[in-house]
């Protein structure tokens with residue numbers, strides 16, 4: 001065997017065995033016989049190997065026939081929601097500028113549900129590479145009309161052929177995106193004969209190289225055959241691409257400004273922002289007070305709390321949550337805050353989820369709170385059952401006529417709206433409750449909470465009234481004999 005010279009082998013950017021495949025055929029792909037997805041995979045894998053970038057390449061697979069790209073490529077892999085590959089690619093690339101991020105998408109994914117995603121990513125000139133497989137049909141779901149289906153082409157949903165008057169015209173992605181200023185390189189190729197394959201090979205390499213050189217957005221539209229969806233043999237399908245499909249989708253370079261761009265000019269390397277700059281950006285006039293929090297000193301049932309706050313829009317629900325989250329952060333803990341509200345500016349429903357944790361926070365969503373704060377009756381009716389057994393319910397008796405029914409939780413009623421009225425504004429009822437939370441749970445240092453108002457309260461003239469409300473809430477709990 002010593003004299004045997006290797007002339008042909010699988011690119012190293014592919015796994016030797018496709019171990020992620022659930023069936024026993026670990027050497028075969030899941031694609032239909034004759035499908036050219038595999039050919040494009042190979043061209044990409046060869047380029048990755050030749051450029052020596054496998055350890056920093058991240059492939060993003062879409063929804064569609066190529067959903068299982070991660071079975072094959074021995075690179076980083078993400079499988080993302082339908083049409084959202086360019087958005088995910090943007091996030092990955094901007095946070096990992098040295099990664100080579102490749103978005104692999106079909107026509108249903110990219111040109112239909114993900115149409116705006118690709119348009120915006122291209123328009124921003126994201127330094128990513130997109131391989132867009134155009135086979136003029138929805139293959140995976142059984143051959144329905146795609147945005148790229150040709151006029152007259154028969155599909156499951158256009159059995160008499162696509163008609164422009166009914167279904168519009170095929171969307172020409174390369175032509176469309178090449179009208180934008182930002183993209184660096186856009187070419188359409190076809191996976192048919194040897195000549196076209198060589199062009200496709202060069203285009204794949206050029207697109208990846210464009211990203212490696214930090215010159216911005218590159219996209220290769222690949223006319224690929226779908227023998228199953230088209231009901232053709234692979235040979236006839238390739239002939240059809242050359243003779244019919246390329247009339248609507250001519251192959252060629254649609255945009256190439258790579259020679260005019262400096263290396264690295266679109267790389268968007270993130271520079272770390274110094275702390276003082278954050279203060280400037282957030283218009284923080286003074287140093288924020290911070291302390292090193294010690295969660296072990298918090299009563300056990302309130303350690304690492306998950307909090308759900310609910311009420312009407314306009315009751316300051318979100319600000320209540322922000323105040324707790326900001327103060328939690330200033331104790332050196334991880335915090336999360338997510339709002340959820342209806343479209344109404346006032347009077348609709350509003351709730352927010354807050355987590356304060358010594359350890360990392362996975363999901364910011366709070367389904368079963370340790371602490372539930374409800375400011376109106378519908379919120380009590382809706383969320384009371386969700387509190388963890390042994391948890392705490394704080395409810396605003398000024399706005400709630402009924403009584404909670406749970407007997408396995410601790411309940412703290414507080415006439416927050418009436419107390420706020422006495423202070424001078426109904427709008428500080430939320431801060432009365434903040435005071436109640438501080439005093440009742442001992443999670444947060446009161447001084448830090450009061451200082452946090454400088455960050456979360458927009459109109460500084462209202463800060464004294466908010467401080468007064470917090471103090472009144474604390475006092476109420478101290479005197480409460482429930």
Ligand code: SF4
Nearest residue numbers: 032035065139226227
């Ligand atoms: S349905 Fe078409 S595109 Fe999908 S794997 Fe089969 S031949 Fe390829």
